Amino acid sequence: LAKTTQPISMDSYEGQEVNITCSHNNIATNDYITWYQQFPSQGPRFIIQGYKTKVTNEVASLFIPADRKSSTLSLPRVSLSDTAVYYCLVGPSNQAGTALIFGKGTTLSVSS
Amino acid sequence: GAVVSQHPSWVICKSGTSVKIECRSLDFQATTMFWYRQFPKQSLMLMATSNEGSKATYEQGVEKDKFLINHASLTLSTLTVTSAHPEDSSFYICSAREPTGDSGNTIYFGEGSWLTVV
Numbered sequence: 001l002a003k004t005t006q007p008i009s010m011d012s013y014e015g016q017e018v019n020i021t022c023s024h025n026n027i028a029t030n031d032y033i034t035w036y037q038q039f040p041s042q043g044p045r046f047i048i049q050g051y052k053t054k055v056t057n058e059v060a061s062l063f064i065p066a067d068r069k070s071s072t073l074s075l076p077r078v079s080l081s082d083t084a085v086y087y088c089l090v091g092p093s094n095q096a097g098t099a100l101i102f103g104k105g106t107t108l109s110v111s112s
Numbered sequence: 113g114a115v116v117s118q119h120p121s122w123v124i125c126k127s128g129t130s131v132k133i134e135c136r137s138l139d140f141q142a143t144t145m146f147w148y149r150q151f152p153k154q155s156l157m158l159m160a161t162s163n164e165g166s167k168a169t170y171e172q173g174v175e176k177d178k179f180l181i182n183h184a185s186l187t188l189s190t191l192t193v194t195s196a197h198p199e200d201s202s203f204y205i206c207s208a209r210e211p212t213g214d215s216g217n218t219i220y221f222g223e224g225s226w227l228t229v230v
Contacts, residue, residue, distance in 0.1 A: 034218065043118075043205045043221035044156070087155075099146040100207070100219055102156040 004088045009107045018075045020106050022088030025069045031090045033064060033071045034100070038085045047086075048073070075108075083110045115139055116208050118222035125196055125229055132192045133225045135206030141186035142208035146219070147179075150203040162189040196229040203227075 005023040012018045024033070032051050036044035048055055050062040050071070061074040075082060087105040092098050115138040125131045135145055143164045148156040160181050161169040168181035178200075180192040189208075193200050207221040 036221070041203065041224065041226065043116075043207075043224045046218055046220060049218055099158050099161055101158060102148075104155050 004090060004103045006086075006088050006103060006106045008104060009109065011109050011111065012078055014079055014110060014112050015077050018078050018082075018108060018110075020073045020075075020086055020088075020108070021070060022073070023070045024088070024090045027068050027090050028092065030092045032092070033062065033068075034089050034091075035060070035062065035071075035073045036087045036089065038087065038105070044087060078108075078110045080110050080112060082108060084108060116206065116220045116222040118204075118206055118225050120225060121223060122226035123228070125227070127197055127229055128195055130192055130194045131196060131227060132190050133204055133206075133227070135189045135191070135208070135222055137187045137208045137210075137220075140208075140210045142189075142210070143186060145183060145189040145206055145208045147181060147189070147191050148205045148207070150205060150224075152203075156205060159191075193227065196227070198229045201227055201229045 032049055034049040035047040037047050038044040048057055048060045048062045050064050052064050052068060055062045063072040085105040085107050087102055089100045091100055117136045117138055119134045123131055145162040147159045149159055150156045158171050159174045162181045162183040164183045164186055170176045178194055180194060183189040203224050203226055205221055205224045207219050209219045
């Protein structure tokens with residue numbers, strides 16, 4: 001499974017846009033990129049998933065360049081409640097028996 | 113999105129006893145579920161892959177006789193920590209892949225279960 005590299009931590013203020021970049025140089029052709037958010041003592045929560053170009057949903061955008069060796073999670077106008085750990089994972093989505101392997105994640109701290 | 117539910121959310125047990133944690137996929141069938149454990153301020157560590165109707169596949173270093181996994185139906189997997197010891201105290205999380213019939217299906221996680229062994 002492709003290994004991912006993310007910044008260990010990021011700081012932001014309420015109302016700002018936050019961009020978290022993840023490197024995955026060894027991503028395979030059938031790998032998807034998925035981001036999860038985790039609050040303390042809770043299971044990870046799915047944020048967004050993409051394969052290439054740009055994906056947007058009600059909470060975030062995911063930007064993936066043509067070479068797919070990196071991806072950027074964009075959180076618009078963060079609030080205090082966005083303080084959490086964010087994980088970038090890559091893996092084949094069409095193989096039922098393949099688990100997601102977690103890296104260290106990025107701890108985002110949002111201040112007022 | 114799909115919902116995966118765990119029970120109990122937290123449990124305290126005495127050393128030497130066994131405790132069972134349940135993981136259910138509430139609105140989809142999951143032929144495969146995954147179990148993780150997470151220590152404070154650390155990332156999730158994959159323990160095993162639970163396969164419906166067959167034996168679980170354990171990651172290296174995880175004792176299969178200590179962490180018994182049963183996946184008897186398409187919506188339920190259980191993790192039993194046998195002869196629990198204080199070092200087994202951890203946050204246990206399950207996940208399941210929602211099959212969508214196309215590429216791009218998603219893995220959803222349960223709420224997690226805190227185990228404290230005293």
